[in-house]
Amino acid sequence: MTVKELVRKIFFVEIIKGLALTLSRLFTHAVTIQYPKERRPIAPGFRGLHALAKHPQTDKAKCVGCGLCATICPSQCIHISRAKGTVEKYEIEVLRCIYCGFCVEACPYSAVALTENYEYSDYSRDALYMTTEKLLSNWDKYMAGKKGEEYFKKFWRPLSEDFGTPAGQAVFRKIQNAK
């Protein structure tokens, strides 16, 4: 043991360094968020509870029942059934969902969304099985108005208008004029 080490031991240098650190932390602000009273700010594009988007003009579901979301869903929690060209049933089993957001990404009509609501715990499984009505009412609750309109444009690509031909490609004159 060198003299330096001995001196460091006798005067508790390491322990005093540690004490200085804890004392300096005593005067800093605590990082605790007191949850029900205070809330963490929700990041834009947060992936919470599901909702079925409504068309702003007709106020009906945008979903056409193509089944792309159900196909891409890794946990296979989306169930769709169609009858006579209309969507009869669109259901999501929330307890199985992994919130990957593939369904939102896959949808060509921007018909399914993940809202910012994360406080939906309940006592029964049935309450967390989202039927079409529940999904549509979620849209009214959490995505009503401008928020819902901007949601897909801000956070999700591609959109249906993205599916076009490159600018330089030859197209029918009629379509060109329409643009």
Place this chain on the structure above:
Amino acid sequence: MTIDTLINIGINIGITIINIAIVFAVAMLHVAYATYFERKVIGHMQVRLGPMRVGPHGLLQPFADGLKLFFKEDIIPEDADKPVFYIAPIIFLVAALVSLAVIPYYQGFVIADINIGILFIFAMSSLGAYGIVISGWSSNSKYAFLGGLRSAAQVISYEIAMGLSLVGVMIMAGSLNLTEIVNAQHESPYGMFAIPQIIGFVVFVIAAVAETNRTPFDLPEAESELVAGYFVEYSGFRFALFFLGEYIGMFIMSSLAAICFLGGWTIPKFVTNVLPFLTYVPGIIWFLIKVYAFIFFFYWIRATVPRYRYDQLMAIGWKILIPVALVNILVTGLVKILL
């Protein structure tokens, strides 16, 4: 005996009982808020908030805790040695509480002004170890038993170092009476023995932390290895008795440090010569400031230092603290004789 002497005795007993009641009530209140203070200090040192929910800033938390402990189920292990199991927490708490009687809080206020005050406190803290050992034995649980054994070894080892560290103070004050020790400090040029007895003070602080079984020497209750140590099998109010005893023990050690090394209720004369208005502050306030500074130090260490290993604990006690304390006694004695 005449009626007069009987009346005098009666009045004295009455005054003593009132004093005891005051000290007991105030000590209990301080213990309740020492737990709050501890949780707040450690919480903020770990960048948390500590208790916040019960009352403004959690100020009523100690009462909520007490109420909860009072109404909890009293579970006794089936194979426990029942009479011993019942009596262990009482021994522990009483041994801690009795020490409050000999501590002078300010000039003239002490329940029992006995001439062997320091020895009395040592004796009582050794008795408290019995509470720990027999609680560990009677619980009939391996964790409690190991905790009790460790505590016995630890308290006995560090009692020696603590006793020796205070011998220097005794030599300088020439008395074992705590009031006289404080007065001797006030008369001395330094005003507090912590300055000439700095080595004794450091040894005392380390031994006091070990004696009260607190981090970094909390091996008897090492949560990560022994669950909770010697009181693992205790629940409800019996657990609360251990808890109270532990915190009162901390107050006793802090008071002993304040009295023997920091000048008790007095402030050094060289300070009052510069700032004469400080003499108007009542002595009890200086005493409490010193005690709470020391208790804060306990918490501060707890928030900083990890637990020592068992062999390290024993090595520090026997190979370092005791020899250092002995050298300190030798030097103090030589200085006393030669000067």
